[in-house]
Structures are given as structure tokens and as C-alpha cells.
Amino acid sequence: MAEYEPILLKNVGKEGSACIQVYKASGGYGALEKALKTMTPDDVCQEVKKADLRGRGGAGFPAGVKWGFLPADRQVTYLCVNADESEPPTFSNRVLMEHDPHSLLEGIIIAGYATRATAAYVYMRAEFTEQFHIMQRAVDDAYASGYFGKNILGSGYDLECYIHRGGGAYVCGEETGLIESIEGKRGWPRIKPPFPAIEGLFGRPTVVNNVETLCNVPHIIERGADWFLAIGPQGSSGPKLFCVSGPVNRPGCYECSMDITVRELIESDRFGCGMRDGKKVKGVLPGGVSMGIITGDELDMKMDFADPAKYGLLGLGTAAATVINEDTDIRIVLRNVARFFAHESCGQCTQCREGTSWLYRVAERLAAGAGRLQDLDLLADLSVSMGMMPGLSICGLSDGATFGIKTIVSKFRDELEGYIRAQTPGKAEAALSIVN
Amino acid sequence: MAWKALDRNDGPPRAEGDRLSEAVKARIRVFFDRYETKRAVLLPALHIVQDEFGYVGWRAMEDIAELLELPPSEVFDAVTFYTYFWTHPRGRKVITVCRSASCEVMGSEGILAECKNVLGISEHQTTPDGNYSLQTEECLAQCDHAPCMKINERTYSCVKVSEVRGILEDPNNDRLDIPRSDLYDGAKRYGAV
Numbered sequence: 001m002a003e004y005e006p007i008l009l010k011n012v013g014k015e016g017s018a019c020i021q022v023y024k025a026s027g028g029y030g031a032l033e034k035a036l037k038t039m040t041p042d043d044v045c046q047e048v049k050k051a052d053l054r055g056r057g058g059a060g061f062p063a064g065v066k067w068g069f070l071p072a073d074r075q076v077t078y079l080c081v082n083a084d085e086s087e088p089p090t091f092s093n094r095v096l097m098e099h100d101p102h103s104l105l106e107g108i109i110i111a112g113y114a115t116r117a118t119a120a121y122v123y124m125r126a127e128f129t130e131q132f133h134i135m136q137r138a139v140d141d142a143y144a145s146g147y148f149g150k151n152i153l154g155s156g157y158d159l160e161c162y163i164h165r166g167g168g169a170y171v172c173g174e175e176t177g178l179i180e181s182i183e184g185k186r187g188w189p190r191i192k193p194p195f196p197a198i199e200g201l202f203g204r205p206t207v208v209n210n211v212e213t214l215c216n217v218p219h220i221i222e223r224g225a226d227w228f229l230a231i232g233p234q235g236s237s238g239p240k241l242f243c244v245s246g247p248v249n250r251p252g253c254y255e256c257s258m259d260i261t262v263r264e265l266i267e268s269d270r271f272g273c274g275m276r277d278g279k280k281v282k283g284v285l286p287g288g289v290s291m292g293i294i295t296g297d298e299l300d301m302k303m304d305f306a307d308p309a310k311y312g313l314l315g316l317g318t319a320a321a322t323v324i325n326e327d328t329d330i331r332i333v334l335r336n337v338a339r340f341f342a343h344e345s346c347g348q349c350t351q352c353r354e355g356t357s358w359l360y361r362v363a364e365r366l367a368a369g370a371g372r373l374q375d376l377d378l379l380a381d382l383s384v385s386m387g388m389m390p391g392l393s394i395c396g397l398s399d400g401a402t403f404g405i406k407t408i409v410s411k412f413r414d415e416l417e418g419y420i421r422a423q424t425p426g427k428a429e430a431a432l433s434i435v436n
Numbered sequence: 437m438a439w440k441a442l443d444r445n446d447g448p449p450r451a452e453g454d455r456l457s458e459a460v461k462a463r464i465r466v467f468f469d470r471y472e473t474k475r476a477v478l479l480p481a482l483h484i485v486q487d488e489f490g491y492v493g494w495r496a497m498e499d500i501a502e503l504l505e506l507p508p509s510e511v512f513d514a515v516t517f518y519t520y521f522w523t524h525p526r527g528r529k530v531i532t533v534c535r536s537a538s539c540e541v542m543g544s545e546g547i548l549a550e551c552k553n554v555l556g557i558s559e560h561q562t563t564p565d566g567n568y569s570l571q572t573e574e575c576l577a578q579c580d581h582a583p584c585m586k587i588n589e590r591t592y593s594c595v596k597v598s599e600v601r602g603i604l605e606d607p608n609n610d611r612l613d614i615p616r617s618d619l620y621d622g623a624k625r626y627g628a629v
Contacts, residue, residue, distance in 0.1 A: 086574065086577070088536035088537050088574060088579065089536050089538035089575065089579035090579070094577045119470075125577075126520040127586075130614060133589075133612070133614055133615065133617050136619060137615060140617075163619075165483055166479065167479055168573070181479065182471075183475060183476050184473070184514065185475075185510075186514055186518075187518075202476075204472075243579065245580050246542065251580040252580045285537060289536075322541070332540065333541070336536075339535075340537075344574060
């Protein structure tokens with residue numbers, strides 16, 4: 001792990017970092033001027049494509065390629081900003097919006113220019129209350145300074161920017177669920193194709209990008225794609241935010257290249273500063289709850305786009321690591337993950353709606369001390385019979401549900417079996433709140 | 437076997453509620469030129485109405501439907517899909533305790549239990565004096581400050597069980613120390629009725 005100077009978080013902690021004056025004083029909106037005055041929209045697209053900026057929201061799809069899917073003869077284009085950060089335990093977008101909202105707005109305008117968008121909708125989850133006020137203030141200030149509206153900086157480019165507040169639904173973080181939600185419907189993901197680039201918001205070509213992805217764009221324009229490619233390993237280039245939470249000494253949002261390991265995130269003095277009270281690591285959910293779990297013996301996993309798959313995980317996800325120490329009952333973690341997906345399944349695909357509910361019921365039974373050994377096989381069995389990857393659901397929510405559950409069950413099977421064997425028969429069944 | 441919705445439909449039956457005032461309708465109409473369709477104004481309208489009345493009642497849904505040129509069933513459909521909106525009255529302050537994985541391993545169950553203990557209510561209930569309602573939420577994106585909770589718009593970080601009573605007894609516990617945007621507020625907050 002080489003020395004690393006923060007790029008995305010460079011303004012965090014500065015006095016008044018959310019103010020437009022402070023942002024401009026440190027060179028803010030400079031990349032925008034460069035893009036609007038010296039580059040064509042296609043130049044910007046090409047630069048971002050060359051930088052191989054992979055989406056930071058979870059799927060890792062290259063942003064420049066996504067922009068390239070827009071049809072050439074389009075009249076109206078929309079840019080939707082995914083600020084629905086609702087994957088537990090992720091908070092990096094929140095940190096960016098709280099402390100550096102103008103870097104996001106600058107990214108939005110440059111991305112809007114590159115895609116020739118006419119309006120940008122920032123979809124913020126309803127739970128972002130203080131962050132909404134900060135962002136709305138930033139948008140108002142940016143309008144007042146001529147960064148939004150008609151003829152931005154005399155370039156002839158027009159862009160409106162609106163913050164759209166959500167209603168508290170995890171599934172609206174899925175890009176087509178988000179689009180449906182902006183349209184005023186329940187956030188049910190759409191069947192693809194058509195992809196949003198062809199038929200998105202209000203049936204128009206639409207790009208949906210994550211907050212952190214867009215915050216990278218001004219830096220790519222300012223310093224060039226080669227600078228971006230030189231950071232981190234090939235295929236996982238550029239600065240990346242990592243969240244560390246749980247019983248570590250210094251939980252927080254940190255920035256590094258994607259060649260660090262989970263162990264460094266937890267133990268390094270620059271990041272988590274080790275486990276609280278010197279406890280041992282039992283497991284880590286390294287990419288949000290939907291990517292799966294690694295055990296305390298797998299901490300050498302690299303936090304890039306390729307390595308997590310080698311540990312049986314779905315992917316890097318949101319790169320938000322929740323650390324679980326040796327004192328935590330793994331059944332509690334299992335129940336929490338299962339409950340989350342049962343609650344947040346939108347109910348559109350039958351096997352996800354029913355499957356996540358059943359997973360939760362079985363997990364609840366285990367946590368209450370009324371588990372049966374065959375429940376572990378039942379969980380494993382359920383988790384392979386739903387999801388987009390076997391081609392059964394419209395969106396990836398149920399894939400997330402299954403990876404969380406099946407990795408916990410397979411990697412902590414001995415512990416779970418131990419709990420089941422030690423149960424007192426009959427006692428817990430009577431106390432169980434959910435009746436089968 | 438019927439699977440009971442986890443927490444959406446708990447509480448008293450549907451509340452009829454009040455009709456929308458012209459002032460509230462005017463606040464909703466501000467959003468019309470932002471979107472290609474009137475229907476897209478639904479979520480902003482629900483935020484404004486919930487801010488005005490504390491919840492989205494049946495008559496309000498009918499009025500929103502009329503304003504946005506939608507069947508009332510479509511409004512009801514969206515209201516009941518999004519957990520943020522309540523269909524029955526809430527307290528003046530809503531306490532939201534986070535129950536994400538990070539908060540749970542850091543002790544959020546103790547925070548929720550203490551809230552219930554101090555207020556004498558359980559989830560999705562309101563105190564008899566109408567001051568507080570209690571709910572849990574999946575993740576408030578404050579995992580570095582776990583366990584966390586919110587009172588209306590204000591976030592409390594790294595909450596200890598011993599601090600809960602003091603927080604709840606503070607009359608200004610929902611006051612923000614940053615400038616607010618009134619875009620999504622109802623009309624009452626400004627005395628504009």
C-alpha cells in the first residue's frame with residue numbers, strides 16, 4: 001500500500017467545505033470551465049471512457065461505456081443521479097454530499113454536458129434530511145453563480161438540476177426502480193431491455209450514475225485519463241471510497257486506491273486503527289450486506305472489482321465493510337441480513353417476495369434458538385432458487401439477498417450447527433414470535 | 437398462508453384526514469414545471485402533504501389525485517409502497533431508530549428498547565400526548581456513528597442507552613443547526629394558510 005493523497009475527500013474537514021466560495025477558492029469548477037470551453041461533449045465522453053471509470057454504486061459498469069449507449073439522434077436526454085444510498089452499511093455518498101456537495105454538482109454538469117442532458121434529477125433517499133438541505137443550498141448557490149440554467153458559462157449549454165426526494169425504498173437504488181419512482185410510481189424495476197440509455201425516464205434516453213462515480217468525473221477532466229489509470233490495479237483504477245463500520249477503533253469513510261486489503265482497512269493507522277478492545281475479527285461484510293461475508297481468515301482479500309469473486313462474494317459492491325467481532329452471535333447477523341431483504345423486496349417477482357420472507361422466517365427461527373439442522377440446507381437451497389443470475393428475477397435485489405445468506409451459512413456452518421445442537425428443545429419454539 | 441406485512445399496515449385503520457388547502461396545492465404546483473408529467477410530482481406532493489398534516493390521509497390522497505390528474509388508487513398505491521409515508525396520524529416528532537447490521541452489532545436494540553421504555557409506546561405507535569411516534573428504519577447511512585437515531589430531520593450519532601432519556605426530554609431535540617430548505621415543506625410551517 002503506497003502513500004496515498006486523498007482526491008475525493010480532499011475537501012472533507014475543511015472549514016465551510018460545503019460553501020461554494022470555499023469550493024471555488026480551492027480550484028472548484030475549474031474542470032467544468034475546461035470541459036465547457038476546450039472540449040466537445042464527445043471529447044469528455046472519450047476521456048471518461050479511456051479512464052475506465054467503473055461505476056461506484058455496486059455494479060461496476062464503466063460510466064463512459066454507459067454514456068456511449070445513448071442513441072446519436074436523441075432530442076431530450078436525462079441524467080439521473082443515484083443518491084439513494086440505501087445499502088447497509090454504506091455512507092460514502094452521504095459524506096460527499098454533506099461535506100463536498102459542489103464536487104458532485106460539478107460532476108453532474110460535466111456528465112450532463114458529455115451526454116447532452118437537458119435536466120439532471122438527483123434522487124435522494126428520504127432519510128437524507130440534513131443532507132437534502134445542504135444539497136439544495138448547494139444547488140441554489142450553483143444556480144445563482146450561473147452553473148445551472150441557460151447558457152452555462154457562456155457555452156450555450158443548458159442544464160436544469162432538481163433534487164427529487166424518495167420515499168424510503170431500497171429497491172429505488174436500482175436504476176429502473178429509481179426511474180419509476182421519479183415518474184411517480186411505486187419503485188418497481190423494469191424488465192430490460194430496453195435499457196435506460198434507450199428508453200428511460202419519461203421514455204427518453206437516460207443515464208443513471210452514482211454520486212461517487214460523478215464526483216470522479218471532474219478529476220478525470222482536470223488531470224486526464226492517464227492520471228486516473230495510474231492509480232490502483234488494472235481494471236480497478238482510480239480513487240475509491242471505503243466505509244468501515246462496526247467495533248473498530250476508528251470507523252469512518254476513507255479513500256485509497258483499490259489495491260488495499262480488508263485487513264489494512266481494519267488494522268491500518270490510516271483507516272480503522274484495529275479492533276476495539278483488541279477483539280478478534282469473526283467476519284466482515286466487505287461490500288455492503290448484499291455481497292456476502294468473509295471470515296476472519298480471509299482478510300487478505302483485496303478491495304477491487306476482481307478479488308471478491310474469489311472468496312465467493314457477488315462483487316465489490318459499495319466497498320462498505322462492516323466488521324463483526326468474536327463476541328457477535330452469527331445468527332444475529334444472519335437474521336439482520338435476512339430481515340433487511342424481506343422488508344425491502346419490492347414484491348414484484350414472486351420468488352423474491354416469497355423467498356426473502358421465508359429466508360427471514362428461517363433465520364428468525366435460528367436466532368430464537370429454535371433452529372433445526374435441516375434449516376441450514378433449506379437456507380442454502382432457497383438461496384439458489386431465486387435471483388437474476390439464475391434468470392428468475394427482474395433486478396438484482398434477490399441476488400444480493402442470496403449471496404448474503406448463502407455465504408453466512410456456508411462459511412459459518414460449524415458455528416450455526418453448534419448453536420442448534422446446544423438448544424433446549426421446546427423452550428424457544430414457545431417463545432417464537434413468528435408462527436409458521 | 438398469508439405473510440403479514442412487516443410494519444406498514446400496523447396501527448389504526450385508514451384515517452380520513454383533511455382536504456388540501458389552496459396554500460398546500462400552490463406549494464405542490466411549484467413542482468409542475470420540473471417534470472414532463474404531472475404524475476412525477478407525486479412524491480414531492482406526498483412529502484409536502486405529510487409535512488402539512490403529519491401523514492397522508494384519505495381525503496388528501498383524493499385531492500392529490502385530482503391535482504395530478506390520476507386515479508386515487510394510483511396515489512394510494514404509491515403511498516403504501518413507500519415506507520416513509522404514514523397513512524395515519526403521527527406525533528409531532530418522529531423518532532427513527534436505525535436497525536442496520538452495523539447499528540445492530542453496535543447495540544441499536546438497546547436504544548430502541550430504551551426509547552420504548554421512556555415513551556411507553558412500541559414501534560409505529562404515538563404517545564397519548566401526540567408528541568412522539570416511534571419507528572425503525574433499515575439504514576440511516578450513519579454507520580460510522582452507530583448506533584444512530586433521528587428525531588424528525590435531526591440525526592443523533594453514537595447514541596448511548598444512558599443518553600436516550602436526556603435526548604427525548606430536550607424540547608429542542610429536533611432543531612437543526614444548518615439552514616433548511618423549505619422546498620418540500622407544507623404550508624403550515626410558514627403560517628401561509
